[in-house]
Amino acid sequence: MNSEKKTSGAVTRRSFLRKGAVAGGVAATGALAAPAVLAQSPIAVRMQTSWPASDIWQEFAQNYANSVQEMSGGRLEIDVLPAGAVVGAFQVLDGVNDGLIDIGHDVPVYWYGKNKAASLFGTGPVFGGSATTMLAWFYNGGGQELYNELTQEIMGLDVIGLYGFPMPAQPFGWFKNEVNSVEDISGLKYRTVGLAADLLQSMGMSVAQLPGGEIVPAMERGVIDAFEFNNPTSDMRFGAQDVASNYYLSSYHQASEAFEFLFNRSFFEDLDPDLQAILRYAVPASATLDHASALDNYSADLQTLINEGGVTVHRTSDDILAAQLDAWDQLIPELEADEYMKRVLDSQRAWVERVTFYELMNSPNYELAYQHYFPGKLSL
Structure with a gap:
């Protein structure tokens, strides 16, 4: 896909607002047709991932873009680019913060070199919780507030980050x-x-x-x-x-670990509230579909x-x-x-101690059932 911003048939939200004063003058004279057409033009959005074009995760990113475009009725037109199209695989956070790309799709450990605490949001110590357990920590256990503190306050970045697909434990x-x-x-x-x-x-x-x-x-x-x-x-x-x-x-x-969706904060907050909601809630929705595709x-x-x-x-x-x-x-x-890192780890330990106790106590022995119906399969 082309890494250049689309200029034909699409306008950015920011360029639209910059033209607002001119459009307003035309409207005052009674010529309403041109601004109405302009307002309906799709907003061109540039999204880059940290993945090669052939990777399945690039497909996951494209699926997210497709769902956003459909839910927005075509008002958001997302161009999904692979690693290196605009910035390197490990520079997606920089690209989003600097406004070179509007949305990034990566994992926080890829900007570990900027702040070691990034690794606590995906590749930190394992206290017994699964990736699904820790995704729940992000949304319900205080993780999102700690993440915002790191990115927006400690690091002073112009980004909004949300978590998607919780990845199965990674192979050695x-x-x-x-x-x-x-x-x-x-x-x-x-x-x-x-x-x-x-x-x-x-x-x-x-x-x-x-x-x-x-x-x-x-x-x-x-x-x-x-x-x-x-x-x-x-x-x-x-x-x-x-x-x-x-x-x-x-x-x-x-x-x-889980996918990180990064949004340039200025770009995001410049959108109409309904478009912000679509971008935001499509992230956890994508986690379910990505998980199903991953298992398959x-x-x-x-x-x-x-x-x-x-x-x-x-x-x-x-x-x-x-x-x-x-x-x-x-x-x-x-x-x-x-x-700061101690507060994150304390929060994670408290969450895992309570939540994983329930998960382990409530879960039957699935291995026992698998061995019952498919004997010998696990003895590779």
Whole structure:
């Protein structure tokens, strides 16, 4: 798609308002037709993601745009662009803040380099809550207020952020050889992002933080020995199975992340209230549809990797999982030395302690039922 603003058949809200005085003068003379036509022209909106054009998450972003356009009756016309079209994959926050793009679709850990607290909103310590649990924390447990404090007050950004699709726990990732213990991963050059980099560095790995589109080339050049990105579909689409054959699912390094929708605040607040509402409430609505699509695609593509890609799928060993929890225990006090980060972690702990108690107590043993009806399937 074209990364330039559309100028034919669409106007930006801001350009429309700048012309308001002229239009008002025409209306005063009785010539009402031109302003009426102008007011009905669609508002051109530029939205960029942090994902390659081929990634399933780019499709998720396009689905959000399509639903917004339909609900707005065509008054909002969103051009969805992949990573690099206007700014780099890790610079989406900057692009939205500077008004180069109106909406961004990314994850907060991608701007971890600007403020370490960003990682607490998706890739921080796991206290036992799932990604769905933590999405609920954002909307009902005080998370959104803490996020606004970070972005708007501490960092002084001209952005509004909302959370969408809660991602399933991310795989430990792709390895050329089997890794069953902490000793097996020690010294490996490994790609991850955010606080997970600090975590795994403390466990003896040498960590590089790379955008998704750079992972396979880095693996081919020997810059990294192993990596994680996010899920079977994204991993398969960029060719993870071509550079490694051991795929480890389940990990505590990034157990509860969610999509971040970033809106330039000036752009957003300049819109009519009904258009603001459409943009806002389409975000949590997209979480349900993205989750359904993810379960469908991720599960199907995992089978493709197993049956056609020559990939051996493992669950990460209890030895490595226990070591990850121990490493979080060592890292948390360092994070809590920052007053703001301690308040975020305290809020998350209190939420997980109460909510996950209910979730775990209320949930039957689904594995027992699965093994009953599909015996032997889990013994890969």
